[in-house]
Amino acid sequence: MNAAPSDLAIRTRGLSKRFGGRAAVDRIDLSVPRGSVFGFLGPNGSGKTTTIRMLLGLIEASDGEIDVLGHEVPRGLHRVLPRVGALVEGPAFYPFLSGTANLRRLDSADSFAVRSTRNARIGAAIDRVGLSHAASKKVHAYSLGMKQRLGIAHALGDAHNLLVLDEPTNGLDPQGTREVRSLIRSLAGEGTTVFVSSHLLAEIEQMCTHAAIMSSGRLVAQGTLDELRQAGxxxxxxxxxxxxxxxxxxxxxxxxxxxxxxxxxxxxxxxxxxxxxxxxxxxxxxxxxxxxxxxxxxxxxxxxxxSESLEDRFVELTGEGFNVAG
Missing domain, CATH: 3.30.70.100 (Alpha-Beta Plaits)
Known part of the structure; x- marks a missing residue:
């Protein structure tokens, strides 16, 4: 991918993370075009979540450079984070508070959130993920799919330039999966870059415009979906x-x-x-x-x-099977 840096929402160069003597992420050069729905693929333990944590400044890189929305991370996090929504490793909520109350509490803890627009933003986000009917229900009564929707609602928050979603369709029934897929496409249509880490290969093929494949901490391929298939x-x-x-x-x-x-x-x-x-x-x-x-x-x-499918290409590059059914 030869996009200019200004056309990229995320750009890394030689990004590495070591834990002791083990390289969890090994010198990856990631290029995520602005406005794309970018699928981040790889077997368990391939380095996907570690990479996401470095992109969001949750852990420090051992080596390399990170640029998110035109700013260096972690030095420019104060400029980056107000423009990024994220759902990483599943949502966690207070079970005896309602969905709305949970989002209010999380929003109030965000130093970048605008208090005067809180209720309107939360209401719009809940409505957009199809939870208006359960907004006043306590979260302990939510299904796994409903909790996932609430997590996506929290990630939507204010208008964001970049949305980072880790397994966004986890626990959703087929109808909910279609709705989230449609939501992600509509966000991209409005100019938001959506970075999706998922083990559901069929979902990546249906919702994403670009993808990258990780294997054992290394980036083994990236590009548009057609480019990845044709390279096989x-x-x-x-x-x-x-x-x-x-x-x-x-x-x-x-x-x-x-x-x-x-x-x-x-x-x-x-x-x-x-x-x-x-x-x-x-x-x-x-x-x-x-x-x-x-x-x-x-x-x-x-x-x-x-021609090879994306699944064929994945197996060819990683030597591992892939959970295509979820």
Whole structure:
């Protein structure tokens, strides 16, 4: 990602955090465009939450630079924090206070919050996350999904330039998930940059414009979702009765042909009788492959190209599975 620093809501260079001799975050260069919905992906223990804590000034970096909304962190936190809303590692509330009372108490503890607009802001935030019907109910009676919504309402607070959400759809039913997804999109449409850390890959694919993938403390990929998918390997499946000649043609084009009867890695087609599968490099067009096969006398009865999904790309980069169902 080659955006100018002024076009970035978050920018890090060589950012590292060590705990004793262990590097939890190892020299990452993160670039989050302004106005994007940016998905932050990675297995448990990959360094996502540690990175978020450094971005918000909750812990100090061991090395590197952090720039948030044009200001250096932590030196410029007093200018950054009034413009940032955050929900990190799940919401925590006073159980015997109502949802509204909890938000008032949290807002009053915020030295940057404007007291004169408190009631209006809290009412608008509660309404926006769909909790108006339960605003006066004590939080101990809230479901997990309702508590998550209340946490998002607190993060919304005043008008923010950047919203940092850690697992924003945790505990929500399908309808609530759709509503939060729509809320995040509407915030981005109004110019807010939304930074979303999540283990729900399907949600990242539906709500985000950009993403970064962490693995063992390192940033292994970042870009738009299309860029991340296209950086992977596409695969073809050819249906033909001419197995041996087809394999020779594909090999002559420099394609990596799967062994007969094999089913490859994530995103591969199962190789069953009468089919040949192969990995396709970006510099070999599918029409070139088909033309070469026909020219060689190979009978082409079916031809399909499959690009990698974001899940395929994740597994390829991290070597780990991903919880796509939640």
């Amino acid at each position: 390997t596409a695969r073809i499946r050819l249906e033909t009765p001419d197995d041996a000649p087809a394999r020779r043609v594909l090999a002559s084009l420099g394609l990596e042909v799967a062994p007969s009867g094999a089913s490859g890695g994530p995103g591969d087609f199962a190789d069953f009788g009468g089919s040949v599968t192969a990995a396709v490099s970006a510099d070999v067009a599918p029409e070139t492959i088909v033309a070469s096969l026909v020219e060689a006398g190979v009978r082409v009865r079916g031809f399909e190209v499959r």
